Amino acid sequence: MRCYSDPSSHNLCYARRTTTREHKIDAGGRVQPNRAAPRSSLPELASLFSRCGLGQPRITSYDLLVELKDLLARAFPNPGDEAEIAVVFTAAAVDGRLGIPVRRESEAIYITYQAAILAASPAH
16 A cells, blocks of 8 residues: 655555456466465455554445456457457356456456445544
């Protein structure tokens, strides 16, 4: 987690929360779990706010729905890898192999990432 403070006493802390299993694309274009990824639970992240001089954070959780074609447009896969990645995500919609919510609607594949915003004011 990183904390910043400006002269007007506004503090900003942010932390990255990962899902149970992070994923990466290897050189062959396959989507695989990244077991070395750091993981933090919401209670762990919330406890970090006190280290920055902030009160207990308000937690807002939501699902972030992304269509696979949009995700691939931002991921810069190697030419031709999109088809292989789509196969992996299509299979994950059936068997859950990636450990994240994936569903198929007609020709579209949707991935749901769980996100949370933690916000707090300075403790007084």
